[in-house]
Amino acid sequence: MPVLTIRNALSPLERRRVAELGAIADPADPDDLARGLRDVLEQGAERLAGMRDRCLTVTRTTYNWELAVLPYLALVGTIVSGD
DSSP: OOEEEEGGGSOHHHHHHHHTTEEEEOTTOHHHHHHHHHHHHTSOHHHHHHHHHHHHHHHHHTSSHHHHHHHHHHHHHHHHHTO
C-alpha cells in the first residue's frame, strides 16, 4: 500500500526514501495534499505494485514498532540501572 506522508516530519534523506514509497505533501496545504493523493492514485498498476512491495519491505525491516522501541528500552534500562 503506497503512502502519503507529510513533508515537515521528514529529513531530506527520509524524503528521498519515502518518495519511492508514495508521495509527500504539506499538511497545511489542501492543494498539495490533493496533489499527493493524485500522485499516488494515478500511478499505473505496475508502479503501484512496486510501491506496495517497497512499503512492505521497509515496514518489515525499518519502520515498525518492534524495531523503533529498542532504543527507548535501552534508554529506560540505563536510567533504571543508574548507569
